[in-house]
Amino acid sequence: MKTVVTFMLMAGLSLCLTISASAADLHLAVAANFTAPMEQLKPLFEKTTGHKLIISYGTVGKFYAQIKNGAPFELLISADDETPIRLEKDGLALPETRFTYAIGKLMLWSTKPGLVDAKGEVLKQAEFKRLAIASPKLAVYGAAGVEVMKKLGVYEQLQSKLVFGENISQTYQFVATANADLGFVALSQIYKNGRYAAGSHWQVPASLYPQIRQDAVLLTRGKDNPAGRALLTFLKAQETKKIIRSYGYDI
Amino acid sequence: MLLDPADLQAIWLTVRLAAIVTVILLLVGTPVAWWLARTHSWAKGPLGAMVALPLVLPPSVLGFYLLLAMGPNGPLGWLTTKLGVGPLPFTFWGLVLASVFYSLPFMVQPLQNSFEAIGERPLQVAATLGASPLNAFFTVALPLAKPGFLTASIMTFAHTVGEFGVVLMIGGNIPGVTRVASVQIYDHVEALEYGQAHRLAAVMLIFSFLVLLGMYAWKPRPQKG
Numbered sequence: 197m198k199t200v201v202t203f204m205l206m207a208g209l210s211l212c213l214t215i216s217a218s219a220a221d222l223h224l225a226v227a228a229n230f231t232a233p234m235e236q237l238k239p240l241f242e243k244t245t246g247h248k249l250i251i252s253y254g255t256v257g258k259f260y261a262q263i264k265n266g267a268p269f270e271l272l273i274s275a276d277d278e279t280p281i282r283l284e285k286d287g288l289a290l291p292e293t294r295f296t297y298a299i300g301k302l303m304l305w306s307t308k309p310g311l312v313d314a315k316g317e318v319l320k321q322a323e324f325k326r327l328a329i330a331s332p333k334l335a336v337y338g339a340a341g342v343e344v345m346k347k348l349g350v351y352e353q354l355q356s357k358l359v360f361g362e363n364i365s366q367t368y369q370f371v372a373t374a375n376a377d378l379g380f381v382a383l384s385q386i387y388k389n390g391r392y393a394a395g396s397h398w399q400v401p402a403s404l405y406p407q408i409r410q411d412a413v414l415l416t417r418g419k420d421n422p423a424g425r426a427l428l429t430f431l432k433a434q435e436t437k438k439i440i441r442s443y444g445y446d447i
Numbered sequence: 448m449l450l451d452p453a454d455l456q457a458i459w460l461t462v463r464l465a466a467i468v469t470v471i472l473l474l475v476g477t478p479v480a481w482w483l484a485r486t487h488s489w490a491k492g493p494l495g496a497m498v499a500l501p502l503v504l505p506p507s508v509l510g511f512y513l514l515l516a517m518g519p520n521g522p523l524g525w526l527t528t529k530l531g532v533g534p535l536p537f538t539f540w541g542l543v544l545a546s547v548f549y550s551l552p553f554m555v556q557p558l559q560n561s562f563e564a565i566g567e568r569p570l571q572v573a574a575t576l577g578a579s580p581l582n583a584f585f586t587v588a589l590p591l592a593k594p595g596f597l598t599a600s601i602m603t604f605a606h607t608v609g610e611f612g613v614v615l616m617i618g619g620n621i622p623g624v625t626r627v628a629s630v631q632i633y634d635h636v637e638a639l640e641y642g643q644a645h646r647l648a649a650v651m652l653i654f655s656f657l658v659l660l661g662m663y664a665w666k667p668r669p670q671k672g
Binding site: 257359360369370 | 514515520533536537619620621633636638639
C-alpha cells in the first residue's frame with residue numbers, strides 16, 4: 197500500500213514538472229484597438245496551450261520606443277504594418293514571422309441617436325461642437341480619419357472642432373462620455389456579433405482611407421519562447437479568425 | 448532655431464497656465480491655509496485631508512473624475528452649461544480648473560506651515576495695540592509669512608508646469624489650447640521624433656532644476672516676530 201502511494205506521489209510530481217517545463221509565460225504588447233478581441237482570445241489560448249499571456253495594451257509608437265530600449269516584450273500585435281517592419285530593420289523582430297492578423301475598419305460614431313447619418317453628411321453640415329479623433333501622428337486610425345476629412349473636403353472647416361485622443365481607446369472614451377459629440381473610432385470598439393453600440397454611426401467606405409493592415413510579429417527577445425510561436429499559430433487558426441471577424445475586422 | 452514654433456507655443460501655453468493657476472491659488476489657498484492654521488474646529492482634520500488628497504491620488508483618478516464631472520452629463524458640466532460657458536473639458540479654462548485642484552496642496556501646505564510658525568503671540572500683541580483681526584493679518588501675519596508665500600508660489604507654479612496625467616485625460620491635446628509642454632514631449636516620443644523630444648525635455652529639465660536651485664539657495668533668515 198505504501199509503495200502505491202509513493203508511486204502515485206512520484207507520478208503526480210513528475211506530471212507537474214513536465215507541465216511547468218513546457219508551459220511558458222509570454223509578454224506581449226497589443227495595440228489599443230485590439231483590446232476587446234484580445235481579452236476574449238486570451239483565456240482560449242491559455243486553456244488550449246497551457247501557456248500564460250502577460251499583456252500590455254497601448255499605442256504602438258510607445259511600444260516601439262520601449263522595445264528599442266529593452267522592454268521585456270516578446271511579441272507585438274500592432275495596429276499597423278510599418279512599426280513591425282521598422283523593428284525588423286532594427287534587428288529587433290524576426291521578419292519571417294510577420295503576418296496580417298486583421299484589417300481594421302474606421303467608424304464615425306456618436307452616442308446621440310440620429311446625429312450621425314448613414315452617408316456621413318454630418319461632417320459636411322458640421323452642426324456639432326467637438327469631433328474626437330486619435331492623434332494622427334501617433335495612431336493609424338487617427339491618420340485614417342484625417343484622410344477621410346481631406347477626401348470629403350471638410351478638413352480645414354472642421355479643424356477648430358477636433359479634439360485628439362492619445363490613442364483610439366481614449367478617443368472612444370471622449371465620445372462614450374459625451375464630452376465629444378462624435379468621433380472616429382475603430383469598428384471593433386462599438387461592434388460585437390452583429391450589434392452596434394447605442395447611438396448613431398457611419399461605417400466609412402474603404403475607398404476614403406488607406407487600408408489599415410494590422411500586423412503581428414515575433415520579437416527577437418521571444419525567439420526561443422515556445423509560447424510565441426504557439427500564439428502566432430493560434431492567431432492564424434480558422435476559429436480565431438472567426439472571433440476576430442466577430443469584432444468587425446476583415447481577415 | 449532650437450525649438451520649432453509648435454514647441455514654443457506649448458511652452459508659452461504651459462507658462463500661462465501655471466501663472467494663472469498660481470494667482471488663483473494664492474487667492475483661494477491663503478484663506479484656506481489661514482483657517483487651517485488657526486482653527487481648533489473638528490473640521491480641521493477632514494478639510495486638511497481633502498486638501499492633501501491630490502498628493503496621493505494618481506492623476507488618472509483625478510482626471511477620470513474631472514472628465515466625468517465636467518462633461519455634459521456631470522454636475523460641473525451641468526453648472527457651466529447653465530451659466531452659458533459650456534462643458535469645460537478640452538478648453539484652456541478646463542485645464543485651469545483641473546490644475547487648481549491638482550496643485551492645491553502645494554499652495555496650502557507651505558502657507559499653513561508658515562502661518563503656524565508665526566504662532567499666536569504676534570497677533571495677540573497686534574490686537575492689544577488695537578489692530579482689527581483683518582488689519583493684523585495684513586500688517587503682521589502677511590509680512591512674517593513672506594518666505595512661505597514665496598515657497599508656496601514657486602512650488603505651485605513648478606508643479607503645474609510638471610502636470611501631465613490630468614491634462615492627458617481631459618485636455619484633448621489641442622495645439623495652443625490644451626497641448627502643454629509635457630504632452631508635447633510625450634507626442635514627440637510616441638511619434639519617434641526623438642530629436643525634438645530631447646530639446647524640449649532639456650528645456651524642462653533645466654527650468655525645473657533652476658527653479659529648485661533658486662528655492663534652496665535662497666534661504667531667508669527667519670525674521671524675528
